Structure formats: structure tokens, C-alpha cells
Amino acid sequence: MTRRGRVELRRIEDRTSRQVRFSKRRSGLFKKAFELSLLCDAEVALLVFSPAGKLYEYASSRCMLPRSLYFSAPITYSSASTRIRPIIS
Numbered sequence: 481m482t483r484r485g486r487v488e489l490r491r492i493e494d495r496t497s498r499q500v501r502f503s504k505r506r507s508g509l510f511k512k513a514f515e516l517s518l519l520c521d522a523e524v525a526l527l528v529f530s531p532a533g534k535l536y537e538y539a540s541s542r543c544m545l546p547r548s549l550y551f552s553a554p555i556t557y558s559s560a561s562t563r564i565r566p567i568i569s
Contacts, residue, residue, distance in 0.1 A: 510538050514540075523541055524540045526538040
């Protein structure tokens with residue numbers, strides 16, 4: 481069998497392809513978080529922000545997610561670099 485070479489990671493230029501890839505990767509990430517919590521009896525919390533700023537969340541236990549996410553002042557996020565930094569409006 482032949483192996484695939486290293487794949488260069490770079491931004492996907494086509495907007496539709498980028499959205500499809502984000503959606504598929506996000507669902508795979510959530511599946512892995514669920515499997516980790518189930519198989520290893522680990523407490524797992526996962527927050528993902530879309531490029532549009534929409535929040536997607538997973539927690540193996542409902543009490544794990546901080547209440548401040550639901551009751552705090554509105555926060556917008558900027559992904560200008562690889563890190564996501566909160567910007568308080």
C-alpha cells in the first residue's frame with residue numbers, strides 16, 4: 481500500500497467548500513469528544529465558534545459549562561490570528 485504524503489494545511493479559498501469542510505470537521509470533533517467521554521469516563525467540554533461567530537458546544541455533563549456563557553454581556557469573537565480572542569462590545 482502506498483501512503484499519502486504530508487498534506488499542506490492552508491486556508492480553503494472557496495467559501496462553500498470551506499463551510500462544508502467546517503461542518504464535517506466540527507461534527508467529527510464532537511463525535512470524538514463524545515467517544516472520549518464515554519470510553520474513558522472523562523469529563524469533556526468543547527466550544528467551537530464558526531467563522532460567523534455562532535457557538536457550538538458539547539459537554540459530557542451539563543454542569544460543566546459555565547453559566548457565564550449564558551448570562552454574560554454579549555461577546556464577539558475575532559479570528560484574525562490562529563487564536564480566538566474575546567472582544568467585549
